[in-house]
Amino acid sequence: MATFSQLRPFAKIRQIDWQRRIKAMLLPLIGITVFLLLWAAGATQIKTSLGTFPGPVQVAQQSVNLINEHHAEREKETAFYQRQQQRNAERVKVDPSYVAKTRAYTGKETFLDQIGTSLITVMSGFALAALIAIPLGITIGLSKSLHQALNPIIQVFKPVSPLAWLPLITMVVSALYVSPDPILAKSFVNSLLTVTLCCLWPMVINTAVGVSSINSDWVNVSKVLRLSPLKHVQKIVLPASIPAIFTGMRLSLGVAWMVLIAAEMLAQNPGLGKFVWDEFQNGSSSSLSRIMTAVIVIGLIGYLLDRSMLQLQRLSSWDKSSAQV
Amino acid sequence: MLNVSRTLVRTLALATALFSGVAAAAELGYPEKEELTFGFIKLTDMAPIAIAYEKGYFEDEGLYVTIEAQANWKVLLDGVIDGRLDGAHMLAGQPIAANIGYGTSAEIITPFSMDLNGNGITVSNDVWAKMKVNIPKQANGKPVHPIKADALKPVIEQFQDEGKPFKMGMVFPVSTHNYELRYWLAAGGIHPGYYAPHKGDTSGQLDAQALLSVTPPPQMPATLEAGTIYGYCVGEPWNQQAVFKNIGVPVVTDYEIWKNNPEKVFGITKAFAKKYPNTTIRLTRALIRAAMWLDENNNANRPEAVKILAQSNYVGADYDVIANSMTGTFEYEKGDKREVPDFNVFFRYNATYPYYSDAVWYLTQMRRWGQISEDKDDSWFEQVAKSVYRPDIYQAAAESLIKEKLATPEMFPDFDSEDGYRDPQTHFIDGIVYDGHQPNAYLQKFAIGLKAGQVL
Numbered sequence: 065m066a067t068f069s070q071l072r073p074f075a076k077i078r079q080i081d082w083q084r085r086i087k088a089m090l091l092p093l094i095g096i097t098v099f100l101l102l103w104a105a106g107a108t109q110i111k112t113s114l115g116t117f118p119g120p121v122q123v124a125q126q127s128v129n130l131i132n133e134h135h136a137e138r139e140k141e142t143a144f145y146q147r148q149q150q151r152n153a154e155r156v157k158v159d160p161s162y163v164a165k166t167r168a169y170t171g172k173e174t175f176l177d178q179i180g181t182s183l184i185t186v187m188s189g190f191a192l193a194a195l196i197a198i199p200l201g202i203t204i205g206l207s208k209s210l211h212q213a214l215n216p217i218i219q220v221f222k223p224v225s226p227l228a229w230l231p232l233i234t235m236v237v238s239a240l241y242v243s244p245d246p247i248l249a250k251s252f253v254n255s256l257l258t259v260t261l262c263c264l265w266p267m268v269i270n271t272a273v274g275v276s277s278i279n280s281d282w283v284n285v286s287k288v289l290r291l292s293p294l295k296h297v298q299k300i301v302l303p304a305s306i307p308a309i310f311t312g313m314r315l316s317l318g319v320a321w322m323v324l325i326a327a328e329m330l331a332q333n334p335g336l337g338k339f340v341w342d343e344f345q346n347g348s349s350s351s352l353s354r355i356m357t358a359v360i361v362i363g364l365i366g367y368l369l370d371r372s373m374l375q376l377q378r379l380s381s382w383d384k385s386s387a388q389v
Numbered sequence: 390m391l392n393v394s395r396t397l398v399r400t401l402a403l404a405t406a407l408f409s410g411v412a413a414a415a416e417l418g419y420p421e422k423e424e425l426t427f428g429f430i431k432l433t434d435m436a437p438i439a440i441a442y443e444k445g446y447f448e449d450e451g452l453y454v455t456i457e458a459q460a461n462w463k464v465l466l467d468g469v470i471d472g473r474l475d476g477a478h479m480l481a482g483q484p485i486a487a488n489i490g491y492g493t494s495a496e497i498i499t500p501f502s503m504d505l506n507g508n509g510i511t512v513s514n515d516v517w518a519k520m521k522v523n524i525p526k527q528a529n530g531k532p533v534h535p536i537k538a539d540a541l542k543p544v545i546e547q548f549q550d551e552g553k554p555f556k557m558g559m560v561f562p563v564s565t566h567n568y569e570l571r572y573w574l575a576a577g578g579i580h581p582g583y584y585a586p587h588k589g590d591t592s593g594q595l596d597a598q599a600l601l602s603v604t605p606p607p608q609m610p611a612t613l614e615a616g617t618i619y620g621y622c623v624g625e626p627w628n629q630q631a632v633f634k635n636i637g638v639p640v641v642t643d644y645e646i647w648k649n650n651p652e653k654v655f656g657i658t659k660a661f662a663k664k665y666p667n668t669t670i671r672l673t674r675a676l677i678r679a680a681m682w683l684d685e686n687n688n689a690n691r692p693e694a695v696k697i698l699a700q701s702n703y704v705g706a707d708y709d710v711i712a713n714s715m716t717g718t719f720e721y722e723k724g725d726k727r728e729v730p731d732f733n734v735f736f737r738y739n740a741t742y743p744y745y746s747d748a749v750w751y752l753t754q755m756r757r758w759g760q761i762s763e764d765k766d767d768s769w770f771e772q773v774a775k776s777v778y779r780p781d782i783y784q785a786a787a788e789s790l791i792k793e794k795l796a797t798p799e800m801f802p803d804f805d806s807e808d809g810y811r812d813p814q815t816h817f818i819d820g821i822v823y824d825g826h827q828p829n830a831y832l833q834k835f836a837i838g839l840k841a842g843q844v845l
Binding site (some may be wrong): 113114147148151155159165167168170172238250332341342343345346347348349351354 | 419423424431442445448451453454455456458459460464471473607608610614630634635636699700701702704705706707710
């Protein structure tokens with residue numbers, strides 16, 4: 065009997081666990097279903113000059129279309145390289161001094177290509193910003209006087225929409241980045257710098273706050289042990305401020321993704337934003353559902369980016385309370 | 390067995406085709422620059438570029454071309470100037486204005502004129518309802534065409550009485566559309582306003598009864614729908630789109646304003662042509678072949694062309710919308726579809742030959758509306774035209790095509806006797822005759838517009 069009564073609470077816990085799991089599965093499902101139903105019903109009510117607003121069905125169809133288009137384009141690409149090879153071979157026959165060269169495919173970018181471009185852009189811009197912002201944030205956090213000196217500048221630049229910077233960036237890049245055969249396309253550099261600019265501030269501020277609010281006991285320990293400044297940063301500052309740094313990074317990445325799409329739309333730089341704008345300009349009967357598909361993909365990617373940052377934060381930090389959803 | 394032999398035949402045919410191309414290439418010289426990027430605006434008259442790509446004419450020349458849609462005409466022009474683009478589909482006025490330093494200053498030339506006609510003027514449904522009462526009817530109850538701006542004049546006066554400015558859209562200050570819209574309005578006694586760049590006024594609305602402003606082509610229908618403008622002049626498919634979307638009515642085509650008027654050109658920088666002479670001739674050859682294909686057998690290829698243009702990376706509008714004008718018809722008021730076989734001309738009537746007189750006409754309009762603020766003598770007009778329009782490059786491209794039997798001499802002007810000036814043209818909506826040799830005398834004929842000696 066004793067054993068049975070001992071087991072009982074566990075059984076109860078298991079039961080609760082199951083209930084919770086079912087709830088955790090079911091409730092989001094219900095949420096999504098209700099949303100889809102509302103969307104489908106609402107969409108039919110909106111008549112635009114390009115036809116009715118796209119519902120979930122149209123978006124699903126368009127997703128298939130977009131993937132098919134991608135495959136069709138890849139086939140064209142293969143044919144393009146074959147033709148080129150043949151042409152090169154013919155030319156070498158006539159003109160033996162000719163060094164055959166393979167030129168990149170000149171066809172259009174598909175939806176999937178644009179997703180890739182946007183992801184690469186946002187990650188590179190983000191990485192560049194982290195390289196600048198984290199050391200800067202640590203230095204500011206360590207030195208009160210530096211903090212006071214730089215704070216007004218940071219406070220003024222922080223609220224500026226990076227889109228306002230875009231025209232300036234475009235002009236400056238055009239003026240400074242002159243090369244007959246650039247490794248990185250100008251449009252890519254423009255998007256990247258825009259992303260960097262908007263990633264910078266949340267990371268600098270959060271890092272600085274994290275560093276300056278380190279437990280004073282630890283700082284004292286460091287003093288007692290007479291750690292060199294470098295060791296102090298390595299052993300005390302970094303581990304202690306990692307949660308704050310990651311919070312800043314997560315904030316930055318979320319903003320960066322939003323800004324990138326807008327910048328691509330505005331400047332017609334390759335990426336998902338350009339896809340959306342091109343479709344809007346096309347004004348064909350399928351344009352709206354293609355845009356809606358892009359909107360959903362943009363949302364999903366933004367969500368996944370945030371989740372992966374969160375996962376990284378969990379892996380690298382023991383302070384679980386700051387790493388919750 | 391049959392399959393194998395068929396494949397063999399095909400391979401042989403391909404090989405001979407390739408070989409003949411290569412052999413000819415040796416004669417003409419290989420292109421110095423093979424990887425090119427061309428810009429365009431989403432309009433059906435970019436067709437020669439799309440066709441030259443899709444039909445492999447660029448590749449036949451050993452050119453590997455990337456084609457990129459541009460956001461608006463300004464971005465496109467800047468792209469060509471700063472080298473991001475090697476060449477582009479341009480408004481005829483753009484290279485000319487760049488050369489005389491109006492707006493952006495740069496040396497841009499054109500070896501290839503892209504098309505004739507292809508534009509229309511559309512007004513909102515509300516304005517059309519008010520205009521319609523002033524338009525005489527045919528026996529079948531449909532309005533008599535061409536509709537003149539006389540019918541719009543009372544509407545504008547009514548707007549003015551109510552204190553509302555009458556706003557219309559065009560695509561760029563030096564666009565064909567700006568000049569066409571102004572021409573049509575002025576022919577109906579409506580003043581479209583002057584530019585006064587020497588006083589810093591580039592709005593073009595001095596003394597204006599109709600206020601014209603810039604809107605990029607694909608945004609026209611949306612801007613009209615939003616009520617920001619009451620009408621616009623734009624290329625296709627953006628007039629037909631208004632009909633399909635039921636938001637406006639095209640009232641007149643540019644074919645009716647000036648029969649077979651030159652429209653877009655292909656623009657490259659002078660430096661590009663100088664640095665890459667073979668590439669320049671080769672790209673011109675590819676474009677000429679594309680234009681020939683577009684007009685071949687009485688427009689027989691047009692449905693296929695429409696299918697290509699409807700792709701989302703080119704114009705992207707629906708097949709039906711593009712086909713409405715590209716296949717020889719034009720739909721005015723919904724249901725009033727009329728035959729306009731020459732609505733889009735890509736090759737007939739020497740459409741692709743860069744005539745000096747076409748450039749001179751654009752210069753006369755720039756002078757007429759004050760964009761050129763001071764008097765210029767006739768020889769200045771000729772000199773500017775000759776520095777922008779380059780029939781010599783066109784001729785070299787055409788002659789090499791003839792040599793390779795890809796074209797025949799009758800398809801082109803007689804190069805030996807051609808002086809680059811079309812005969813005096815009489816097909817304007819106001820009946821005024823244009824002679825490219827006498828631009829100043831031409832300017833004297835207009836009731837509205839600056840004349841010799843006039844400065845604002």
